[in-house]
Amino acid sequence: MGYLMSLLVHKQRKFLSAQTEAQIERWAVRFMAISTAAMGVINLLSAVMPALADRLILLSKILPMEVRYGSRLASALAGFALLVLAFGLGRRKRAAWMLTGIALVVSILTHLLKGLDVEEAAVAGGLLLLLILLRNSFHAHSDPPSWRQGLWVLAGSFLFTLAYGTIGFYLLDRHFHVDFSLPAALRQTIMMFAAFDNSGLEPLTGYGRYFAFSIYGIALATFLYALRMLLRPVLVREPATAAERQRAAAIVQNYGRTALARAALFEDKSYFFTSGGSVVAYAARGRGAMALGDPIGPKEDAAAAIVAFRDFCRRNDWTPAFLEILPDSLDAYHQAGFQTFCIGHEAIVALESYTLQGSENKNVRNAVNKMIRSGYRFQVHLPPVPDHLLHALRWISDAWLTAQHGSEMRFSLGWFDEDYLRNGPVAVVYGPDDQPVAFANLVSEYQKNEITIDLMRRYPKAASGVMELLFASMLQWAKEQGYATFSLGLSGLAGVGERPTDPQTEKVLKAIGESLNRFYHFKGLHEFKEKFHPRWEPRYLAYLGVADLPQVMITLVRVHSGDDFWWRYLAGR
Incomplete structure (x- = not known):
C-alpha cells in the first residue's frame, strides 16, 4: 500500500509539474506578445520625437542627413509591423517569430542611426534575446499556399511600384522641381520605396504631393496584405483522400x-x-x-x-x-x-421495456391508432433503397426545408444525399393514397447494440400524428430486430443552465439558445422526444479556455450551418 501511495504522489507531482511548465510557457508567450506591441509603440513615438542635441551633433559628423531621415521612417514602419506581429506571437506563429526577429533587428539599427537612441536599441536587443530564448514556444504553422502568395505579393508589389513610380515621375515631372528622365525617375522611386528617402523631392502642386505619398500608400497596403497572408492559419482546401x-x-x-x-x-x-x-x-x-x-x-x-x-x-x-x-x-x-460544459442531453430509449401500453403512453397510443384507422401505414425499406422512393423522399425533404425557412445542416447531422440514404434502412410513413408523407433514416452504431436516426422529414401539410406513428413504429421495429436501445439524438440545450448551481457558461449558452430557437426548434424537439420516456444522458463541449469560446462558437455555427448563416440570421430566415 505504501508503494502504491508513493507512486500516486510521484505521478501527481509529475502532472502538476507539467501543468506548471505549460502555464509558465503561456505567460512567457503572452509577455513576449505584449512587450512586442509595446516596442512597436516605442518605435512610433521615437520616430516623431526629436533626437538629443549632443547625440545628433555627433551623428551628423558620421552619417548624411538622408540616412537619418530614412531611419526615422524605417523605425516607424518597423514599429507598425511589431504592433501587427504581436497578435501573431500571441498565436504562437512561427512566421510571426521570424518576422519579429527581423523587425527587432531593424529597430536596433534605426534607433542607432536616427539619433544614437541607445536606450531604445537596448530594449529592442533585450526583446530579441528573449525571442531567441523562447523560439521553441512558437510552433504554429502558417498556411503554405498563403505564405507563398504573400511572398509573391511582396515581389509583385515591388515591381508594380517601380513601374508606377517611374512612369508617374517621368510623366508628372511638371508637378516637381526636378525634370525627371527615365533613369532619374526609376532612381527616385527606388529610394522612396526601398530606402524610405525622398532625396529632397519638393512637389510644386497638391497633385504632386498626392502622387509622392501614394507610393508610400501602395507600399503600406501591399505590406499589410502580405503580412496577413504570412500569418494566416493553415487552411483545409481539399477533403480527405x-x-x-x-x-x-x-x-x-x-x-x-x-x-x-x-x-x-x-x-x-x-x-x-x-x-x-x-x-x-x-x-x-x-x-x-x-x-x-x-x-x-x-x-x-x-x-x-x-x-x-x-x-x-x-x-x-x-x-x-x-x-x-x-x-x-x-x-x-x-x-x-x-474545460467542459454541458450542451444538451441525448435521448436513449431502452427497448426491452418499451411499450405503448399504460396511461402514461395514452396520448401517443391514441395518435398512432388514429393514423392507422385513417389509412396510414409504416414500412422499413432495407438497402438498397429504390430510386423511385428516393425521388419521392427528396420531394418531402425539399418541401420540409422550404416550410422551415432553412437549409441543410451538416457536421453532426446528415443531409439529403441519395447515395447515403440508399445504403441504409429508411423508415417511411405512407398516407391513405399510398404516397410517402414522412421518413427517417436509421443508422447503426457499429460496436454498440444501439440504433439511431439521422434525417427526420415530413410533408408540411401531413396530418397531425404522422411523426408519432413514425417514431412509435421505428421503436417497435428496432425492438423486434433485437436492438437494446434506440437513440433519438441530442436535444440541444435541454436542461442546460436551468439550475442555480449550473456554471455561468451554461447560463449564457441557454440565453443564446433562446435567440436561435427559431432556427433549430430546440424546445419543440425536446418536448416531442419526451413523449417516448427516454433516459437523458448529458453531452459536453470541450474547449481550452474562456478566451477561446467566441472562436469556438463561431466555428460551431460555421461547420453546422455554413458561412452564410449570419446573413440568414440577420434576414430573419
Whole structure:
C-alpha cells in the first residue's frame, strides 16, 4: 500500500509539474506578445520625437542627413509591423517569430542611426534575446499556399511600384522641381520605396504631393496584405483522400460506439490519425477546428489522442474543440487542459421495456391508432433503397426545408444525399393514397447494440400524428430486430443552465439558445422526444479556455450551418 501511495504522489507531482511548465510557457508567450506591441509603440513615438542635441551633433559628423531621415521612417514602419506581429506571437506563429526577429533587428539599427537612441536599441536587443530564448514556444504553422502568395505579393508589389513610380515621375515631372528622365525617375522611386528617402523631392502642386505619398500608400497596403497572408492559419482546401476515408471507415467499423460514429464518415470531415490507432473526425473553418465527439479507437489511446489532436491544432494555428463528448471521458479532457460544459442531453430509449401500453403512453397510443384507422401505414425499406422512393423522399425533404425557412445542416447531422440514404434502412410513413408523407433514416452504431436516426422529414401539410406513428413504429421495429436501445439524438440545450448551481457558461449558452430557437426548434424537439420516456444522458463541449469560446462558437455555427448563416440570421430566415 505504501508503494502504491508513493507512486500516486510521484505521478501527481509529475502532472502538476507539467501543468506548471505549460502555464509558465503561456505567460512567457503572452509577455513576449505584449512587450512586442509595446516596442512597436516605442518605435512610433521615437520616430516623431526629436533626437538629443549632443547625440545628433555627433551623428551628423558620421552619417548624411538622408540616412537619418530614412531611419526615422524605417523605425516607424518597423514599429507598425511589431504592433501587427504581436497578435501573431500571441498565436504562437512561427512566421510571426521570424518576422519579429527581423523587425527587432531593424529597430536596433534605426534607433542607432536616427539619433544614437541607445536606450531604445537596448530594449529592442533585450526583446530579441528573449525571442531567441523562447523560439521553441512558437510552433504554429502558417498556411503554405498563403505564405507563398504573400511572398509573391511582396515581389509583385515591388515591381508594380517601380513601374508606377517611374512612369508617374517621368510623366508628372511638371508637378516637381526636378525634370525627371527615365533613369532619374526609376532612381527616385527606388529610394522612396526601398530606402524610405525622398532625396529632397519638393512637389510644386497638391497633385504632386498626392502622387509622392501614394507610393508610400501602395507600399503600406501591399505590406499589410502580405503580412496577413504570412500569418494566416493553415487552411483545409481539399477533403480527405480516398485512402484516408478508407482508413477512417475501418477504425469506425471496429470501434464506433455512439450515435455520432456514422457522421464521422461524412464527406465534410477531415481526419487526424494517432499512432495508437485512433481517428479524430473534424472540420476546420478559419482559425477553428471542431472535432466530432470523442476520438474513435482503442480505449487506452483516448487520452493520448486528445493531447495529440490538441497539439496538432496548435501547430496549425487552430483553436480546438470537441463536440458532444461523453461523460466518462471528461477526466481525460481536463488532464489535457480542456474545460467542459454541458450542451444538451441525448435521448436513449431502452427497448426491452418499451411499450405503448399504460396511461402514461395514452396520448401517443391514441395518435398512432388514429393514423392507422385513417389509412396510414409504416414500412422499413432495407438497402438498397429504390430510386423511385428516393425521388419521392427528396420531394418531402425539399418541401420540409422550404416550410422551415432553412437549409441543410451538416457536421453532426446528415443531409439529403441519395447515395447515403440508399445504403441504409429508411423508415417511411405512407398516407391513405399510398404516397410517402414522412421518413427517417436509421443508422447503426457499429460496436454498440444501439440504433439511431439521422434525417427526420415530413410533408408540411401531413396530418397531425404522422411523426408519432413514425417514431412509435421505428421503436417497435428496432425492438423486434433485437436492438437494446434506440437513440433519438441530442436535444440541444435541454436542461442546460436551468439550475442555480449550473456554471455561468451554461447560463449564457441557454440565453443564446433562446435567440436561435427559431432556427433549430430546440424546445419543440425536446418536448416531442419526451413523449417516448427516454433516459437523458448529458453531452459536453470541450474547449481550452474562456478566451477561446467566441472562436469556438463561431466555428460551431460555421461547420453546422455554413458561412452564410449570419446573413440568414440577420434576414430573419
